[in-house]
Amino acid sequence: MNYQHAFHAGNFADVHKHVALARILVHLRLKPAAFRVIDTHAGAGRYDLHAGEATRSGEWREGILRVWQASPEPKVRDLLAPYWDAVAALNPGGVLRIYPGSPVIAQSLLRRQDRLIACELEPRAAASLKAALRGDARAKVLTIDGWTALNANVPPKERRGVILVDPPFEDAADFMRLSTALAAAYRKWPTGIYMLWYPIKARDAADALARRLRRLAVPRMLRSDFMLGRPRGDAGLIGSGLIVVNPPFTLEADLRSLFVALSPVLAPAAAHRLDWLTAESI
Numbered sequence: 366m367n368y369q370h371a372f373h374a375g376n377f378a379d380v381h382k383h384v385a386l387a388r389i390l391v392h393l394r395l396k397p398a399a400f401r402v403i404d405t406h407a408g409a410g411r412y413d414l415h416a417g418e419a420t421r422s423g424e425w426r427e428g429i430l431r432v433w434q435a436s437p438e439p440k441v442r443d444l445l446a447p448y449w450d451a452v453a454a455l456n457p458g459g460v461l462r463i464y465p466g467s468p469v470i471a472q473s474l475l476r477r478q479d480r481l482i483a484c485e486l487e488p489r490a491a492a493s494l495k496a497a498l499r500g501d502a503r504a505k506v507l508t509i510d511g512w513t514a515l516n517a518n519v520p521p522k523e524r525r526g527v528i529l530v531d532p533p534f535e536d537a538a539d540f541m542r543l544s545t546a547l548a549a550a551y552r553k554w555p556t557g558i559y560m561l562w563y564p565i566k567a568r569d570a571a572d573a574l575a576r577r578l579r580r581l582a583v584p585r586m587l588r589s590d591f592m593l594g595r596p597r598g599d600a601g602l603i604g605s606g607l608i609v610v611n612p613p614f615t616l617e618a619d620l621r622s623l624f625v626a627l628s629p630v631l632a633p634a635a636a637h638r639l640d641w642l643t644a645e646s647i
Contacts, residue, residue: 370490370533374412375425375464377631378605380432381591382531382562383470384623385607385616387448389527389558390474392613399478401526402471403518405511406533407483409490410497411455412464425464431630433461441626444619447474467529468494468504475503480523482507484514515546520554527558534563540570544577547610551583558611565604567596578608579642586642587612589620594634608642 373379393400414425429452437445451473455463465473468483475481481504485491491508498504507514511532519528530546532539543561550559565571571590578586592604609616617639624637 370408370466371412371418372422373424373602374419374466375414375429376422377424377428377591377593377635378562378564378602379464380428380627380631381589381605381624382560382607383451383465383467384445384448384627385589385609385620386467386470386527386529386560387451387474388444388616388619388623389560389609389613390471391447392615393479393525393527393558394474394476396525397478398525399476399480399523401479401521401523402468402475402481403514403521403526403528404468404471404481404483404531405515405528406531407468407485407490407494407506407511408466408531409485409493410466410469410483411493412466413462414464415462419464428631429464430461432627435627435630437626437630441622444623466494466497467531469497471529472498472501472504477503479503480521481505482514482518484509484511486510512542512546515550516553519550519557521557524556527560529560529562531560531562537570540574541577543574543608544581547578547583548581551581551610556611558609558613561608561610563606563608564602565590565592565596565606566602571604571606574606574608575642582643583610584643584645585612586610587617588638588640588642589624590638591624591628591631592636592638593632594636
């Protein structure tokens, strides 16, 4: 699978991933000590939903547009607000056109003392990312391979923060790299929060990843799989998966509340699985 993000910006998988990222950053903000966000495969930063690849795929209409038009109950609206506000800041007047990628969502939740490292190797996307973050001294763009960046940037000097690993899945080896990269990074920084994202076309690759991660003997791994429906014969994208290592203590309840509400908004047959690959101790 080649998950070129410009085609998929704002789709259901982005909603799943970015809602979780925003909730983690809200938790990190509760303490005054600085934190760092490391985005290993950051993409272009911002995406015009009315132009280019996003127009041809139209996936955002089944993702962020549905959330944008929804009217959730107050509790869910409050949980959604940090993500919602990041999107709304790029769309003054309420007309949805620009979607923020993960580095821009992270940027929106940084405080003065916090830092962001956004890594992107593809030249056009890296140039767009630099433009999106230009002028912000808290953010640094590295034109570097994301897998290399992961190992090179841990542990951060702040000793607090989150690493988002969101590769393009250009080949099946990226599933294997997720587990090996986590193992190496965790040895260097066992107290960090790690978000690992993966696409779900069929259950085989996602379930094999879960088995490999369990064998790492890493405690506190929360799995969040959001499925539009049953896997299809055409092997198209049908689900979005997240593994969160060292999740904030509020994250499980937050995601449960959010996706009970958002599942029927995003698709009539949608389902959300939330469970622990490994618990507090193993």
